[in-house]
Amino acid sequence: xxxxxxxxxxxxxxLAVLAIAAxxxxxxxxxxxxxxxxxxxxxxxxxxxxxxxxxxxxxMTESIVNSLLLAVCVTxxxxxxxxxxxxxxxxxxxxxxxxxxxxxxxxxxxxxFVGAIGVKFVFGRFGMINSLLIQAGLLxxxxxxxxxxxxFWGVVILEVLHLFPIMYLxxxxxxxxxxxxxxxxxxxxxxxxxxxxxTIMLPLLAPGFFAxxxxxxxxxxxxxxxxxxxxYTSVAPVQIFNSLQATKxxxxxxxxxxxxxxxxxxxxxxxxxxxxxxxxDMPAFGRTSGTIARLGIPLKILICLLLAVFVALSIVPHVSxxxxxxxxxxxxxxxxxxxxxxxxxxxxxxxxxYVSIKNSIAFSSAAVAVVxxxxxxxxxxxxxxxxxxxxxxxxxxxxxxxxPGVVLAFGYxxxxxxxxxxxxxxxxxxxxISYSVRRLPLVVxxxxxxxxxxxxxxxxxxxxxxxxxxxVLRTITFPLIRANLLGAAILAFAFSMLEVSDSLIxxxxxxxxxxxxxxxxxxxxxxxxxxxxxxxxxxxVVLLAAALxxxxxxxxxxxxxxxxx
Amino acid sequence: xxxxxxxxxxxxxxxxxxxxDVSLEIGRGxxxxxxxxxxxxxxxILRMVAGFVTPDSGEVLFDARDVSKIPPHGRNVGMVFQTxxxxxxxxxxxxxxYGLRFRKIESSEKKKRVVExxxxxxxxxxxxxxxxxxxxxxxxxxxxxxxxxIQPDVLLLDEPLSNLDTRLRVEMREEIxxxxxxxxxxxxxxxxxxxxxxxxxxxxxxxxxxxxxxSGAPSDIYMRPRNEFVARFVGDSNILPAKAARRDGRPxxxxxxxxxxxxxxxxxxxxxxxxVRPENVSLCQPIPGAANAKISSVTFLGSAIKAxxxxxxxxxxxxxxxxxxxxxxxxxxxxVGVRLEVDDAVVLE
Numbered sequence: 058x059x060x061x062x063x064x065x066x067x068x069x070x071x072l073a074v075l076a077i078a079a080x081x082x083x084x085x086x087x088x089x090x091x092x093x094x095x096x097x098x099x100x101x102x103x104x105x106x107x108x109x110x111x112x113x114x115x116x117m118t119e120s121i122v123n124s125l126l127l128a129v130c131v132t133x134x135x136x137x138x139x140x141x142x143x144x145x146x147x148x149x150x151x152x153x154x155x156x157x158x159x160x161x162x163x164x165x166x167x168x169x170f171v172g173a174i175g176v177k178f179v180f181g182r183f184g185m186i187n188s189l190l191i192q193a194g195l196l197x198x199x200x201x202x203x204x205x206x207x208x209f210w211g212v213v214i215l216e217v218l219h220l221f222p223i224m225y226l227x228x229x230x231x232x233x234x235x236x237x238x239x240x241x242x243x244x245x246x247x248x249x250x251x252x253x254x255x256t257i258m259l260p261l262l263a264p265g266f267f268a269x270x271x272x273x274x275x276x277x278x279x280x281x282x283x284x285x286x287x288x289y290t291s292v293a294p295v296q297i298f299n300s301l302q303a304t305k306x307x308x309x310x311x312x313x314x315x316x317x318x319x320x321x322x323x324x325x326x327x328x329x330x331x332x333x334x335x336x337x338d339m340p341a342f343g344r345t346s347g348t349i350a351r352l353g354i355p356l357k358i359l360i361c362l363l364l365a366v367f368v369a370l371s372i373v374p375h376v377s378x379x380x381x382x383x384x385x386x387x388x389x390x391x392x393x394x395x396x397x398x399x400x401x402x403x404x405x406x407x408x409x410x411y412v413s414i415k416n417s418i419a420f421s422s423a424a425v426a427v428v429x430x431x432x433x434x435x436x437x438x439x440x441x442x443x444x445x446x447x448x449x450x451x452x453x454x455x456x457x458x459x460x461p462g463v464v465l466a467f468g469y470x471x472x473x474x475x476x477x478x479x480x481x482x483x484x485x486x487x488x489x490i491s492y493s494v495r496r497l498p499l500v501v502x503x504x505x506x507x508x509x510x511x512x513x514x515x516x517x518x519x520x521x522x523x524x525x526x527x528x529v530l531r532t533i534t535f536p537l538i539r540a541n542l543l544g545a546a547i548l549a550f551a552f553s554m555l556e557v558s559d560s561l562i563x564x565x566x567x568x569x570x571x572x573x574x575x576x577x578x579x580x581x582x583x584x585x586x587x588x589x590x591x592x593x594x595x596x597x598v599v600l601l602a603a604a605l606x607x608x609x610x611x612x613x614x615x616x617x618x619x620x621x622x
Numbered sequence: 623x624x625x626x627x628x629x630x631x632x633x634x635x636x637x638x639x640x641x642x643d644v645s646l647e648i649g650r651g652x653x654x655x656x657x658x659x660x661x662x663x664x665x666x667i668l669r670m671v672a673g674f675v676t677p678d679s680g681e682v683l684f685d686a687r688d689v690s691k692i693p694p695h696g697r698n699v700g701m702v703f704q705t706x707x708x709x710x711x712x713x714x715x716x717x718x719x720y721g722l723r724f725r726k727i728e729s730s731e732k733k734k735r736v737v738e739x740x741x742x743x744x745x746x747x748x749x750x751x752x753x754x755x756x757x758x759x760x761x762x763x764x765x766x767x768x769x770x771x772i773q774p775d776v777l778l779l780d781e782p783l784s785n786l787d788t789r790l791r792v793e794m795r796e797e798i799x800x801x802x803x804x805x806x807x808x809x810x811x812x813x814x815x816x817x818x819x820x821x822x823x824x825x826x827x828x829x830x831x832x833x834x835x836x837s838g839a840p841s842d843i844y845m846r847p848r849n850e851f852v853a854r855f856v857g858d859s860n861i862l863p864a865k866a867a868r869r870d871g872r873p874x875x876x877x878x879x880x881x882x883x884x885x886x887x888x889x890x891x892x893x894x895x896x897x898v899r900p901e902n903v904s905l906c907q908p909i910p911g912a913a914n915a916k917i918s919s920v921t922f923l924g925s926a927i928k929a930x931x932x933x934x935x936x937x938x939x940x941x942x943x944x945x946x947x948x949x950x951x952x953x954x955x956x957x958v959g960v961r962l963e964v965d966d967a968v969v970l971e
Contacts, residue, residue: 065676518707520694521672522721522772532720536711 064443069526073434074450080431081453084494085460088468089318095471096311107312117296117313124278124293124317127209131216131277132270138217139224139269145360147232149350152357160368165222166602169215170282170557170573171594172374174580174587176211177286179377180204188391208289215283218371220273227269231262271328272458275321279461282557282573286580293317294463298562301470310467318464325459329452375598382591400585400592409567410589413575416564420485420571421553424492425546431493432500432545437530439501440508441516454501457494462558465491469563484563488571491559496549503548503612507541508534544611551604555597572597623808624685624775625650626671631680633666640666641677642832648776648825651806657819658829659855664812667829668778671810673697684775695724697776700769700807704781706761708753714764715740715749721772739767742804744797759790763797770805777802777809783818795822816856820844828852849971853897860898860939864967875967878937879903879960880913882967897968900942905929905952909959915939917956931960 066074099106111117142161145151179185182201190196205211243257281294290299293313300310352360382400384393404410435454439447457465469487473479480487511534519529535542560571570578572593579590626648633641641663648654656664669675670682673694681688689697700721708717718739722732740746743763753761762782769777782798783791799822802809813819819826820840827837828851836848847853850861864875864882874883875896882896908914915931918938922945929941929952939960952958 514703514705514707515709517672517674517694518701518703518768519709519720520674521697521699521701521778522768523695523698523724524720525695525724528724533709 064441066438066442066444070438070442070444073438077431077434077438077450077453081456084490085453085456085465088465088472089460091472092311092314092318092464092468095308096315107308108316111309111312111316114309116291117309120291120293120296121313121316123209123291125320127213127216127292128274128278130213131220132274134213134217135221135224135273136228136266136270138221139228142221142225143228143232147229149352151352151360153361157364160364161225162222163368164219164371166598166605167219167372167375168282168555168557168594168597168601169212169219169280169374170286170555170576171378171598172215172218173211173283173286174576174591174594175374175377175379175381176215177205178381178587179373180211185377185391192391205287208284208287211287212280212283212289212292215374216277216280218374220276223272224269227265227272228262231265267328267331271324274324275458275461278321279317279463279558281463281561282577285561285577294461294558297463297467301467301562311471314464314467318460321461321464322459325455329455375595378591378594378598382588382595384588400588401596403585403589404592404596407579407589409570409575409579410572410593412568413570413572414593416485416569417554417571420488420492421550423489424496424553425550427489428493428496428500428549429542429546431497432504433542435497436501436504436508440505441513455498458498462491462495462556463562465494466559466562469559480563481565484565484569488559488563488569491563492553492556493549495556495559496552499552500545500549503541503545504538506612507538510541511537540611544608547604547611548608551601554600623650623806626776626808626810627681627683627686628667628670629681629683631667631670631677631682633663633670633675633677639832641670643680644832644834645680646827646834646837648808648810650808653802653809653811653822653824655819655823655826656810656812656829657814657816657826657856659814662829663832664829665780668780668810668812671776672699672701672778698772698774699776699778700772700774701778702762702765702769702780702782704784706753706765706785708761708764708768710753712752713749714745714751714753714756717753717764718749718767718771721768725772735771739771743767743770743801758786759794762786762794766798766801770801770807774807777805777807779809779811781813782811783813783815791818798822820856828855830855846968847897847970850895850897853968853970858900858940858942860900860903861970862896862898862937862939863893864896864969865893875969877962878913878933878935879915879939880962882962882964884967884969886966886969895970897970898939898962898964900928900940902963903939903941904943904961904963905931905941906959906961908957913960914957915960917952917954917958919954920952931958933960 096107097103097105142157146154146158151157177184181187182203184204186204187196187201191198191201196202243253248256279294281298284290284292284295285298289295294317297310297314297317300313380393383396383398385395385397385399405414435450439451439454469491470480473487474481478486515533515537516529519533520526524532554572556571557573560573561577564570564574567578576590576593579586579593628644628646631641631644632639644663644667646654656667658664666675670677673689673692673696677690682690684697709720712720715736719732719736722735727735736749740749743766745760745763745767748756748760753764756764765782779798783794786794795818802822811819811822823840825838826840826843827834828843829835830851836843836852843852843856847856847859850859853859853861860879862877862879864877867874867876867881869881872883873885874881875894877896877898879898882898913933915933917929918932919930921928921930925945926942927945929943931939931941933939941960
């Protein structure tokens with residue numbers, strides 16, 4: 058079908074493009090350019106002195122190296138898990154695939170930020186494991202083991218447990234793309250084993266793998282919440298966070314942020330452009346009518362057992378958070394001695410938690426409104442209009458995936474210093490903006506799918522019957538993509554409620570704390586702070602679970618696509 | 623109701639010209655067909671009348687009023703889409719009533735019109751259903767009713783029957799004829815199905831590669847195709863080489879299958895081509911000295927019998943005759959005489 062005149066941009070389109078451009082300039086281009094300027098300008102002249110300073114500073118270089126190592130480890134381990142699980146699910150006759158498929162996705166609802174609270178209680182000096190060992194007489198109560206002495210691996214484990222489903226979804230999608238007959242053809246030609254995998258499977262799986270890997274890598278590389286809870290300061294995000302706590306403007310902070318940004322941007326560009334043209338529509342999962350490896354019964358039992366242990370381990374952190382939130386007294390014993398629901402009540406009465414919930418609901422609702430307006434405009438133009446340079450819009454919509462939350466929040470704090478939007482005075486507007494920017498890729502993708510699905514012909518029918526453009530949107534398009542709109546809104550809301558980096562950095566006063574910042578601050582308080590924080594974390598997990606289940610119902614199997622680049 | 627006129631319309635997409643300097647006029651109340659193979663530009667023309675496509679040059683006139691700048695929703699055009707494009711989230715009644723929302727009509731009158739349309743398209747009782755609960759034919763009727771309820775100045779039909787099975791297609795053809803007669807609206811109908819065009823159209827334009835090759839009444843086009851494309855696209859045709867000749871003092875053309883009278887006088891020098899419909903080729907016992915042929919195959923088609931023949935010089939020719947008992951007389955391998963029963967040769971350009 059040739060493009061028609063209705064696909065040509067009109068005045069409304071250009072107005073929308075202008076509004077979108079203004080939003081991007083304000084929310085992304087300005088803070089990023091501000092940081093770049095600060096990093097490269099010394100006394101008004103172009104200079105690399107801050108970078109020299111940065112790389113000659115041992116703590117800073119160590120932090121960058123640690124962050125890279127962290128990201129490499131997390132990506133490598135999740136890739137190994139993702140490949141194994143995807144292979145088991147798509148190329149073997151493993152039993153109960155439906156059940157496993159759901160269990161593998163469960164960790165998506167378990168933010169590592171919340172899990173970290175539990176890990177501290179389980180693996181802490183006076184935690185569950187040590188108590189268990191002491192009870193069993195294996196450990197001297199006077200010299201408990203410091204399991205968290207290697208916070209690096211604690212962070213790796215928590216992030217792996219949270220992120221492997223994203224890797225699994227992406228690889229699974231690629232597996233579904235590889236027609237089993239291609240595999241069979243290669244076998245017929247004599248390719249086998251490693252050679253078959255290297256020459257046939259790997260090139261076909263690569264785009265999906267890199268899509269997942271780039272998300273996971275950037276996530277692990279720039280995660281602030283988890284290392285912060287582990288008090289693991291020698292990683293780049295925590296250094297960025299700390300540089301903002303200093304009273305004096307720390308100019309090295311800019312160069313560090315720019316280095317981090319450059320790395321994520323390069324990675325994003327590689328994953329986007331190296332494989333950009335290779336995306337094909339994904340057929341339904343589980344279409345595996347080809348070569349299926351028959352597993353013997355003993356092997357099946359072994360695999361199921363291993364998977365069960367794996368899944369059980371993956372929820373240990375969060376189960377322990379739940380235990381903390383329900384424990385009245387828990388010290389030097391395996392399980393709490395007394396139980397209570399009291400802390401869930403306190404969540405809504407304690408001033409800090411109560412105010413933070415109110416704040417988060419307000420910020421997140423406003424962010425959903427902003428991101429829906431922007432998302433509808435962008436997705437509509439991408440799906441319905443054709444003009445030169447449209448790809449710029451596409452890239453912009455996905456750019457927040459490449460600009461980490463820590464970096465953006467840092468840019469906001471510095472760039473808007475002394476303006477009406479200064480987060481030191483009132484962080485609400487910038488929190489709303491940052492929440493909406495972060496959710497934009499997800500919302501655009503969900504809505505774009507909806508617009509494509511609805512097809513243009515119904516809109517044309519309505520127009521020919523006399524409906525003006527906006528009426529067509531209101532009476533035909535929106536009702537038909539209601540599921541996508543709702544699904545996107547629910548996900549955007551839930552993720553905003555639990556947004557970590559921006560919240561920790563931008564909110565600086567009690568009365569503006571969102572939930573995650575309140576959890577972080579409560580954890581640092583003696584007394585019942587930790588229990589209330591745990592109860593809040595569990596409520597957050599419940600919210601996220603409800604949101605994902607509802608969104609899955611609304612969006613169907615397209616859900617998986619939302620977590621890809 | 624208006625008359626529609628296209629004046630020197632051209633539309634290009636990148637390097638390809640979809641519509642090339644096309645002009646045509648559709649009279650008030652006329653049922654006008656655009657017939658052609660896919661990709662010939664007929665749908666682009668329809669979409670230009672609807673306003674979904676803007677011509678690069680030329681004018682679209684409704685009653686001599688230029689509508690080129692008016693957007694689709696301002697044109698008062700009813701359109702029936704190939705896929706019907708019924709709104710899946712609305713009932714039949716809501717679908718039909720949709721266009722009335724944008725017209726200043728009292729709500730009681732709106733209701734009356736919807737009920738009337740349901741009745742006139744034989745959908746009474748189905749008003750509360752959703753499109754997914756209707757058969758293909760019923761969906762088609764809803765699409766028609768929805769386009770007609772707004773009392774459009776022009777009705778546009780884009781391959782409306784192509785999604786129906788053969789029997790239903792013939793039935794709906796009659797339904798469209800009846801409804802068009804009843805409403806008497808100016809209509810532009812796009813199809814690649816020549817039977818649909820020949821049986822329904824007041825006038826037909828045959829299109830190829832963005833150009834109108836020939837237009838006129840269906841019988842004219844069938845009887846006197848202008849060139850080989852039309853002759854072959856509209857019905858079956860034998861294309862035979864011919865040379866000017868005289869027989870009994872009358873001008874005509876000599877073909878491998880025999881002599882044809884020609885009223886247009888002796889043609890230009892050299893060889894021309896003529897079109898002879900298979901039903902104008904009749905078979906008889908071999909005649910010495912005349913055109914004889916060998917039957918290569920006989921196909922029984924029910925109401926007719928089709929015979930493929932090879933003339934003595936090797937030229938292939940098709941004959942079609944009523945499927946009466948004596949028709950089965952011939953079988954493949956037989957040598958027969960061939961007679962062209964044509965009053966006036968159709969010389970192709």
